[in-house]
Amino acid sequence: MIGVFDSGFGGLTVLDSLVKALPQYDYLFLADSARAPYGARSLDVIYEFTLESVEWLFDEGCTLVILACNTASTRALRNIQQLHLPKHRPDRRVLGVVRPSVEALAGLPPGAVPGLTPPSPVTGVVAVLGTESTIESDSYGMELRKLAPHVELIQQACPLWAALVEAGELDGPGTEWFLRRSLDPVVRSGRMPKRILLGCTHYPLLLPAIRRLVPDEVEIIAQGDIVASRLANWLERHPDQEARLGRGGLRRFVTTDDAEWFSTRGGRLLGRPLAAERIRLRQAGRP
Ligand code: DGL
Numbered sequence: 001m002i003g004v005f006d007s008g009f010g011g012l013t014v015l016d017s018l019v020k021a022l023p024q025y026d027y028l029f030l031a032d033s034a035r036a037p038y039g040a041r042s043l044d045v046i047y048e049f050t051l052e053s054v055e056w057l058f059d060e061g062c063t064l065v066i067l068a069c070n071t072a073s074t075r076a077l078r079n080i081q082q083l084h085l086p087k088h089r090p091d092r093r094v095l096g097v098v099r100p101s102v103e104a105l106a107g108l109p110p111g112a113v114p115g116l117t118p119p120s121p122v123t124g125v126v127a128v129l130g131t132e133s134t135i136e137s138d139s140y141g142m143e144l145r146k147l148a149p150h151v152e153l154i155q156q157a158c159p160l161w162a163a164l165v166e167a168g169e170l171d172g173p174g175t176e177w178f179l180r181r182s183l184d185p186v187v188r189s190g191r192m193p194k195r196i197l198l199g200c201t202h203y204p205l206l207l208p209a210i211r212r213l214v215p216d217e218v219e220i221i222a223q224g225d226i227v228a229s230r231l232a233n234w235l236e237r238h239p240d241q242e243a244r245l246g247r248g249g250l251r252r253f254v255t256t257d258d259a260e261w262f263s264t265r266g267g268r269l270l271g272r273p274l275a276a277e278r279i280r281l282r283q284a285g286r287p
Contacts, residue, residue, distance in 0.1 A: 001025075001026040001027065001028045001060070001061055001062045001063070001245070001246050001250065002018070002022075002025050002026065002027050002028070002062065002064050002065075002066065002245060003027075003028050003029075003030065003054075003057030003058075003060070003062030003064070003065040003066070004018065004027060004028070004029045004030070004065070004066050004068050005029075005030050005031075005032075005050070005053050005054060005057060005065060005066070005067050005068060005069060005072065006029075006030075006031050006032075006068045006069045006072075006201050007031070007032050007033075007035070007036040007037055007038040007039075007049075007069045007071060007072065007162075007201075008031050008032070008033050008036035008037060008162065008165075008166050008201075008202065009031050009033065009166070009255075009262060009265050009266045009269065010162065010165055010166075010200070010201035010202030010203075010204075010205065011029065011031060011068035011069060011201045012029065012031075012266050012269050012270055013201055013204045013205070013222065013223075013224050013269070014066070014068035014097070014201055014223060014224045014227050014228075015027060015029050015068065016224060016269075016270055017224030017225045017227065017228040018066070018224075018227065018228045018231065019251065020228070021225070021228035021229060021231075021232055022228065022231065022232055022235075024247050025245045025246065025247060026245065026246035026247065026248050026249070026250035026251075027250065027251050027252070028057060028060055028061075028062055028250070028252045028254070029251075029252070029253045029254070030053055030056065030057055030254050030255075030256075030279075031253075031254070031255045031256070031262060031266075032049060032053055032255075032256045032281070033166075033255045033256055033257035033258075033261075033262055034255075034256035034257040035049055035256065036162070036166060037071075037131070037162040037163055037166060037202075038050075038069065038071040038072065038131070038133065039071050039130075039131025039132055039133050039134070039159075039162050039200070040131070040132050040133065040159070041071075041133065043075050043133075046071060046072060046075040046076055046133060047075060047076040047079055047080075049072075050067065050069075050072040050075070050076035050080070051076065051080060051084060052281045053281060054067075054080060054094060056279070056281050058089060058092055061246075062092075063091070063092055063093070063241065063244045063245065064092070064093045064094075064095070064241055064244075064245065065092070065093070065094045065095070066094075066095050066096075066097075066227065066231065067094060067095070067096045067097065068097060068201050068223075068227070069097075069201055070097055070098065070130055070131065070134045070199050070200050070201065070223075071130075071131050071133045071134050071200075072096075073096030073097050073098050073139070074096075074098060074130075074133065074134045074137040074139035074140075075133055075134075075137055077094065077095075077096040077098075080094050081094060093238075093241055095231070095234065097223055097226075097227050098139050098140060098143055098199075099143055100223075100226050100227055100230035100231075101128075101140075101197055101199065101221075101223055101226055101227075102140060102143040102144050102147055102148075103147065103230065104197075104221065104226040104230075105122070105126050105128070105144070105151075105195060105197050105221065106120040106122050106126075106144060106147055106148035106151055107120055107121045107122045108120050108147055108148065110229075110230045110233040110234070111233065111234075111237065112147055114146050114147055119148070119150075120147065120148035120150070120151060122148065122151055122194070122195075123150065123151070124151070124152065124193075124194055125151075125152045125153075125154060125191045125192070125193045125194065126144075126151055126152070126153055126154070126193050126194060126195045126196070126197070127153065127154040127155070127156060127186050127193035127195070127196045127197070128140045128153065128154075128155050128156070128196070128197045128199040129156050129158050129161075129182065129183075129186075129196060129197070129198055129199055129200065129203060130155070130156075130157065130158065130199035130200050131157065131158070131159075131161075131162060131200055132157045132159055134157075134199055134200065135155045135156065135157040136157070138155070140153060140155060140197075140199060141153055141155060152191070154186055154189065154191065154193055156182055156183075156185060156186050157182065158178075158179075158182040158200070158203070159178075159182070160178050161178060161179070161182070161200065161202065161203060161206060162200060162202040162203075164178060164206070165202040165203075165205045165206060166202070168265070170205055170206060170208075170209065171208065171209045175206070175209060176209060176213070179206065179209055179210060179213055180213060183210065183213050183214065187213070187214055187215065187218070192215065192218065193218060194218065194219065195218070195219045195220075195221055196214065196218055196219070196220050196221070197221045197223070198210075198220065198221065198222050198223065199223070201223070203222070204222040204223075204224065205269065207220065207222065252277075253266065253274055253275070253276040253277070254276060254277050254278070254279045255276050255277075255278060255279070256278070256279060256280070256281060257278070258278065259275075259276045259277055259278040262274075262276040263275055263276045
């Protein structure tokens, strides 16, 4: 199975794109809704929570896990890939969303290698919106400086946006106030970005409201389709991993909080009924 992890139900936006682009595979989606949002938590806590979720997905039979959550991708992925997997799960893979998003933001092909791949065709300023933790990590900045050093990046934290989405507050004057508070520094900075990446799984749900506040000429990019097309490319380049994936039409949804709440919210987001189950995560490394 392909495991897809997010702190909350926003990651269904990524899962939806994956299922559309790669319908042949089995999917298990885990939302740690009981502890979402992750965005204002400390590095250690985000790592601990993410590892517990990844281990749970491994135990259920996932050989490949996608961290759809940007906060987990920026705060936990590197340690999981470099420290945890080699020691405890050498045959499993965990992928994140930052690298593919930066490649897309810079107009580069999948798997771009600095110095070997032709330089990014994008010039000028681009922007990424994310949680406090994602922006504070500077992961987007570091990747872009490696892959396209001539492109200028505005990184903007958007406090409470994910919480508004989790609460179903997708529009209205209160939501608009919070959107303006984070968007104004970007669109009124005097350096108008050509592209704005929604660097959080929850933000595509705010897209209609965001679109009204951003000038028409600015392209707004969501991550779902980017992650799906880059995963398809990764699987072509890793046939051994691709061969391990199940093809039984499985679509399973689990949450660490109330299953009915998740099913209602998630079903609304996907536009079709969804039956989630509640699970309890074990502490990583404990029996
Ligand atoms: N899913 C998280 C992300 O993509 C945002 C929500 C949170 O703060 O947990 O960054």
